[in-house]
Amino acid sequence: MKNFGYLLKEGIKNIWTNRTMSLASVAVLMSCLLMTGAAVLFSWNIKSAMGMVEGNNSIKVYIKQDVPSLKAIQIGDQIRKLDNVSTCEFVSKDDGMKQMKQMVGEQNAGLLDGLEGDNNWLPNAFRISMKDLSKYKETASKITAIEGVDKIYDYQALADKLTHIDQIVGNVGLVIVIALSLVSLFIIANTIRVAMYSRRLEISIMKSVGATNGFIRVPFLVEGMSIGVVAGAIAAGLLHLLYYYVVSSQGISSVFNVVNLNAIMVPVVVLFILVGMLFGALGGIISIGRYLKKEGGAIVGW
Amino acid sequence: MIELKHISKTYPNGTHALYDINLKVDKGEFVFIVGSSGAGKSTLLKLITCEERPDGGELTVNGQNLIGIKRHEVPYLRRTMGMVFQDFRLIATMTVFENVAFAMHIVGDSRREINKRVPYILGLVNLQDKAKCYPAELSGGEQQRVGLARALVNNPDMIIADEPTGNIDPALSFEIVDLLSEINLRGTTILMVTHEHSLVKHFQKRIVEIHAGRIVADTKELGAAGI
Numbered sequence A: 001m002k003n004f005g006y007l008l009k010e011g012i013k014n015i016w017t018n019r020t021m022s023l024a025s026v027a028v029l030m031s032c033l034l035m036t037g038a039a040v041l042f043s044w045n046i047k048s049a050m051g052m053v054e055g056n057n058s059i060k061v062y063i064k065q066d067v068p069s070l071k072a073i074q075i076g077d078q079i080r081k082l083d084n085v086s087t088c089e090f091v092s093k094d095d096g097m098k099q100m101k102q103m104v105g106e107q108n109a110g111l112l113d114g115l116e117g118d119n120n121w122l123p124n125a126f127r128i129s130m131k132d133l134s135k136y137k138e139t140a141s142k143i144t145a146i147e148g149v150d151k152i153y154d155y156q157a158l159a160d161k162l163t164h165i166d167q168i169v170g171n172v173g174l175v176i177v178i179a180l181s182l183v184s185l186f187i188i189a190n191t192i193r194v195a196m197y198s199r200r201l202e203i204s205i206m207k208s209v210g211a212t213n214g215f216i217r218v219p220f221l222v223e224g225m226s227i228g229v230v231a232g233a234i235a236a237g238l239l240h241l242l243y244y245y246v247v248s249s250q251g252i253s254s255v256f257n258v259v260n261l262n263a264i265m266v267p268v269v270v271l272f273i274l275v276g277m278l279f280g281a282l283g284g285i286i287s288i289g290r291y292l293k294k295e296g297g298a299i300v301g302w
Numbered sequence B: 001m002i003e004l005k006h007i008s009k010t011y012p013n014g015t016h017a018l019y020d021i022n023l024k025v026d027k028g029e030f031v032f033i034v035g036s037s038g039a040g041k042s043t044l045l046k047l048i049t050c051e052e053r054p055d056g057g058e059l060t061v062n063g064q065n066l067i068g069i070k071r072h073e074v075p076y077l078r079r080t081m082g083m084v085f086q087d088f089r090l091i092a093t094m095t096v097f098e099n100v101a102f103a104m105h106i107v108g109d110s111r112r113e114i115n116k117r118v119p120y121i122l123g124l125v126n127l128q129d130k131a132k133c134y135p136a137e138l139s140g141g142e143q144q145r146v147g148l149a150r151a152l153v154n155n156p157d158m159i160i161a162d163e164p165t166g167n168i169d170p171a172l173s174f175e176i177v178d179l180l181s182e183i184n185l186r187g188t189t190i191l192m193v194t195h196e197h198s199l200v201k202h203f204q205k206r207i208v209e210i211h212a213g214r215i216v217a218d219t220k221e222l223g224a225a226g227i
């Protein structure tokens, strides 16, 4: 288009003339995108944690602390005799500590210093697997009934808990994101309406000399879409910052492999900007359409 | 050029602004439309510029039937007309040059065409020295000449002016109508609403009088009737 530079300039000018509203639009749209991103990342991480847990598809039977190792091995024989138990592997408290150190990672291993040998508070345990998981409850109660067994630690329960959290976060997140989307659209539409109102004289002149509605629309669409681009870019940046801040400060990355946001940052930025632009354009279209139906003096207000 | 047959207009609130209007304006005519306030003069112009749609009847402008004209065709119709407003409608933050250039921008003319044409049109309305002024620095008469320049710059077939001298000193009003006469001599059709009797008297043009929504006198029809 011949006039594209001119129209782009007019759009940017609108944002500046209208900067308080534009800022509010950017802020709300940005929060919306940030919330969406956070909820998706959270859910993604939960699923990845669950993947780990499921990959570890086994059940741990903890032995009471005061049971000596020799007695513990006898308990193992009793467990093995049960019908539904397919494997039963002894994990001594020392092995348990080694595994724990491996899990928290090298940089945090220092935390566990001095907890070896006599100071090791981990119980002896068996890692078992069952032939038929549907008979899980029955078998589990038989195991707990054995003298000297403390409790059964079942990863399925953890997985269920994680799924539950994931669902809650998903639902609450969805509601918040929908509400914020509507608020964003409303605020952007209002921003554009104010911009159109402040340029109503120009619009009435444009119409009187035969500007097409398409032409009149462009600067306002540019305004809406620019708001979206800025909001999308800031939201993507903030998401990255906050994500790695939370992940590292809470030591989450040492417990399990978190989703690697760095690796997908380029598509995330592009996606955020595109969604932002879409919202900006949508907000614009809502008010532009209504405004452009007016004719002549009605535009200027007399 | 402009033809209305049995045109009526009722506004959505029920006001009957025009009743059974029949009017034919040929290419190159200069027509004064007179009548008291509220008679329906502005409504008549709005029907011609397609800001309002008539209830029924026939309405053609430049051979185009305006009954049932599509919304997207309206801008192209308007490019054949130059509108002049009582309140000038100049953009305060733009210079005289920019105000006139704005109309060319909108129809997609290039920088080069604009830089060539705008000074020429400003010369036509005797504002060549004021190109860099802002509207607030001009007298009412000068502001309206900018409005006129803007209406002319896209070379329209007709000028539609609704009380263009309404906000101007009477002495300067003559200047504006003088300019319109000159433009008319170059072949542009002029439709001008006014209620200044001195102007109408001084410039011997066709006069159409509207009263309470009806045409009550038309000097051309009188002439045709041989009176």
Ligand SMILES: Nc1ncnc2c1ncn2[C@@H]1O[C@H](COP(=O)(O)OP(=O)(O)O)[C@@H](O)[C@H]1O
Binding pocket: B011, B012, B013, B015, B016, B017, B035, B036, B037, B038, B039, B040, B041, B042, B043, B044
């Ligand atoms: N947008 C409108 N809605 C309702 N009534 C209107 C509107 N515009 C004009 N009118 C009415 O139509 C009649 C003619 O108005 P108008 O054409 O503006 O008269 P004039 O220009 O001759 O003063 C008046 O009674 C006026 O109140």
Ligand SMILES: [Mg+2]
Binding pocket: B041, B042, B043, B162
């Ligand atoms: Mg009027």
